[in-house]
Amino acid sequence: MTVTEQEITEYVERVRAALADLPAAVRDELTEDLAEHLAEVAAEAGGSLVDRLGAPEAYAAELRAAAGAPSVGRRTLDHRLAAAVHRTRGRLRTLDARLGPPLGYATASEFLRLLRPAWWVLRAYLAAMLVTTVSTGGSFGLLPRFGGELLAGLMLLAGLVLVSVWLGRRSEGLHGWPRWALHASSVVLVVFALAGLANAENRAGYYPYDPIAVNNPYDAVRDVFVYDSEGRLVENARLFDQDGNPIRLGYPDCVDEWDANGNPLLRPYPYCPDRAPFAPRAPAHHPSTAPVLPPLGTPSATPDPTVGPTGTAPPSATPSGTPEPTGSAGTPAPTATPAPTATR
Amino acid sequence: MDTTQLLKGVLDLAVLAVLRDEDGYGYDILRRLREAGLEEVGDASVYGTLRRLFAAGLLTTYVVPSESGPHRKYYSLNAAGRDQLTRSGKLWRSFATTMDALLDERGVAA
Numbered sequence: 001m002t003v004t005e006q007e008i009t010e011y012v013e014r015v016r017a018a019l020a021d022l023p024a025a026v027r028d029e030l031t032e033d034l035a036e037h038l039a040e041v042a043a044e045a046g047g048s049l050v051d052r053l054g055a056p057e058a059y060a061a062e063l064r065a066a067a068g069a070p071s072v073g074r075r076t077l078d079h080r081l082a083a084a085v086h087r088t089r090g091r092l093r094t095l096d097a098r099l100g101p102p103l104g105y106a107t108a109s110e111f112l113r114l115l116r117p118a119w120w121v122l123r124a125y126l127a128a129m130l131v132t133t134v135s136t137g138g139s140f141g142l143l144p145r146f147g148g149e150l151l152a153g154l155m156l157l158a159g160l161v162l163v164s165v166w167l168g169r170r171s172e173g174l175h176g177w178p179r180w181a182l183h184a185s186s187v188v189l190v191v192f193a194l195a196g197l198a199n200a201e202n203r204a205g206y207y208p209y210d211p212i213a214v215n216n217p218y219d220a221v222r223d224v225f226v227y228d229s230e231g232r233l234v235e236n237a238r239l240f241d242q243d244g245n246p247i248r249l250g251y252p253d254c255v256d257e258w259d260a261n262g263n264p265l266l267r268p269y270p271y272c273p274d275r276a277p278f279a280p281r282a283p284a285h286h287p288s289t290a291p292v293l294p295p296l297g298t299p300s301a302t303p304d305p306t307v308g309p310t311g312t313a314p315p316s317a318t319p320s321g322t323p324e325p326t327g328s329a330g331t332p333a334p335t336a337t338p339a340p341t342a343t344r
Numbered sequence: 345m346d347t348t349q350l351l352k353g354v355l356d357l358a359v360l361a362v363l364r365d366e367d368g369y370g371y372d373i374l375r376r377l378r379e380a381g382l383e384e385v386g387d388a389s390v391y392g393t394l395r396r397l398f399a400a401g402l403l404t405t406y407v408v409p410s411e412s413g414p415h416r417k418y419y420s421l422n423a424a425g426r427d428q429l430t431r432s433g434k435l436w437r438s439f440a441t442t443m444d445a446l447l448d449e450r451g452v453a454a
Contacts, residue, residue, distance in 0.1 A: 029395065040414060041370070042414075066391070
C-alpha cells in the first residue's frame, strides 16, 4: 500500500478546511466517513491520493456540489476569516475540555459559567470606579465617590450592581449592536481595571522607599545655631555629613532678599541670627531677656560683668535731708560753747 | 453541455439504481457506475451523493471488517430508498421519452 494513514489524514484535513465556511454540523456530516472512504480508494489502486483524486480543494468543491451544499465561487476574505475563526473555536473547545477535569468539571467553561454573577458585580464596581475617576478628576481610593461624595458614590454603586445583574441575566438574548456594545464596554472596564491595578501597584511599591519619613525628628527644625566653646554664636556656619554632603535643615523664612546663589538653601547657618535662642554675650546693646549660654569648662572663673561696676553708687547726696535736728544728742556743739566759763 | 452537468441531475438515481440488487461500499459503487458507462463520474461526487442520500434517510449503512485492508462501510437501499428509486426512475423515463420525441421530431441524430 502506497498511501499512508498520515496522507489520508492530511487529505481529509485539507478537504475540511476548504469546507470551513459551511455550518459545522453540515461539514461534519459530509466528512464523517471521508477517511474510511479514502482508505477504500487507496486500497483499490496505486498512486498517491492527490494523483488519483486531484487536489483536496477540488475534491471538496465536487463534494460540495454533489452533496447539495451551498457553493462558493471564490474564497473571499470573509470565508478565510470564517475558516480561521472556526479553527480557533475548535482549538479553544479542545483546550476547554482538557482544562475542565483538573478544575473538577467537564469543561473549563462550565466552571467559568459559575463565576458569571461575580463578574456582574465586579463590572458594576469597575463602572462605579470609572465614574469616580471621571467625576473627581483622576484621584481615587478603593470606594467609589461621585464628585467626591462617598454616599452618592455608594448609591451609584448599588444602582450599577442592580443594572449589571439585570443585564447579565438578559445578555443571552441580546443580539446585534446591543450585544457588541455590552462586550465593548466590558473590554473598556477590563482595561480600566488593569490600568488602575498597575497604578495602585506603583504607589504601593514606592511607599517603603519613600525618603520622607512620617516621624522625622527634624521636621520641627527651622534654623540651626552654632555656639563656640565660649558660648558665642558662630555665624556663617556650615554642616556636613560623613560623606561631605551638606546637611540642610530648616528654611530661611526670615530673609527678605534672595541669596546671590539663587538657592536659599545654600546659605550658611544661622539663617536668622536675630532669633538666636541664647543671647550674645558681651555687647548688651539690645536688652534681651533671653538666657545666656555659659561657656564650656570653668563657668565660675570669670566674674559676671553685669554685677561689678554698676552697683557701686548709692544715691545718698541729697541735700534735702540735712536740716534734720533729730540726731542732736550726739552734737554737743551749742552747749560746748560756754567753755570759757570753765576758765574762771 | 457535458456529461458532468447532466450527471448532477441524475447521479442520485444512478447511485440508487446500482444499489438496487446489491449493497456496496464507496469505491465499489464508483466502479459500478463507471462500468455502466458513466466514465466521468468523480469520486467526490459519488461520496457526496452517498452522504446526502444517507442523510435523507434513503440508505442504511453497516461496516464489514476486512482482514486485508481497511474496514468497509457498505450502503444498502432501505424501503424509503426503494420508493425513491421507483419514483425517480419513472420520472426519468418520462423525461427521457419526452426529450427523445422532441429531438426525433426535429431530426436530431442520435
